[in-house]
Amino acid sequence: MTTPSSTARIVWPLVIGVLYGMSLRLGLARDPTGLWKIVSTAFLIVTPFSLGALAVLMAARVGPTTPRRDAGVAAKAMLLFLVTMFVSLLEGLLCIVLVLPVFMLASVLGGMLAGWLHRHAQAGKGTVSAIALLPLLCGPLEASLPPAQSEQVVSTNLHIDAPPGVVFDQLADVRRIRHDELGFAFVHLIGLPKPIEADMQGSGPGAVRVSRWEKNVHFEEIITTWERPRAMHYRFHIPPGGIPRDALDEHVELGGAYFTVLDGGYDLAPAPGGGTTLTLTTRFLNRSQLKLYGDLWGRMVLQDFHRAILGLMRSRAEAAKAVAAACAPATSSAPYTCTAQPFLTQPFKVASHMQTSTPAEAR
DSSP: OOOHHHHHHHHHHHHHHHHHHHHHHHHHHTOSSSSSOSSSHIIIIIHHHHHHHHHHHHHHTSSOOOHHHHHHHHHHHHHHHHHHHHHTTSSOHHHHHHHHHHHHHHHHHHHHHHHHHHHHHOOOHHHHHHHHHHHHHHHHHHHTSOOOOEEEEEEEEEEESSOHHHHHTTTSOBOOOOHHHHOOOHHHHTTOOOEEEEEEESOSTTOEEEEEEGGGOEEEEEEEEEETTTEEEEEEEOOTTSSOTTTSOTTSOBTSSSEEEEEEEEEEEEOTTSSEEEEEEEEEEEOSSOHHHHHHHHHHHHHHHHHHHHHHHHHHHHHHHHHHHHTOOSSTTOOOOBOOOTTOSSOBOHHHHHHHSOHHHHO
């Protein structure tokens, strides 16, 4: 049977840590002055540091401390805090996963430092108060720093066993994307909506491709470069209401206060051994105070998303090539049109593709 002292040593430090973290999370979100922000060093690094430290100091009042025990108490308190934010719908799974590494590291470091202070300096009420107030002191200091932003470019390429002309024709209209076509992507597993289709309205520079994702997400890609079969570039336009509030957490919302995508596009080049090297590039803007961490996660998320999209383009382009080969007539003058294509985005006219492909592309 658990003794009162054991209960106090195990439960109350975790409860104190969660209450402290939730108080700051709710308070910072409702700050009318703008001095304290959720996506800031004060909340994403200093707050978990203080939370871990306070949990360990509470545990030290009713039992001995060791570095290993301090790390465990801090990690458990942080994990319970993250679960509480998720269950209370303050943060979605995507945000939780993004902050998990830095939260856990900062919390464990804070807990181990607090344990060391308790063992060697007999930390008292003054130490507890200073640690608790640390995020509130850092917030205004961080807000006084000049605003800064970071532009990052992410490029991913993939080899496709189809000529550039066939690949290019799969990029404009991307209709009826099935879940199995995208394959596995970690970003979709943790909550990023999956693309459903992309509808091209017009052709050439100035045309608009409307991209639709799950959860009623929609945005526009305005074509800036159209050079079949070499390149299709665009700039992003996210209209008001294009990202519903329940689709993405506001802290990672595209076009939001902290992150947005600027432009991107596809580049195609004949591969030396045949086929096409397709490159997808996206340029994004990180306005958060955590430049290094935000850039790192932004690049990882886009790389993962790029791989899923390029895989889709590969399967459809290679299916289009197979249909073209199956429908080839016995003579070059015979008329034909293929319409039996389970993976294609639109009726595939083999004759038009063959006529617009250069000998190098058709190889």
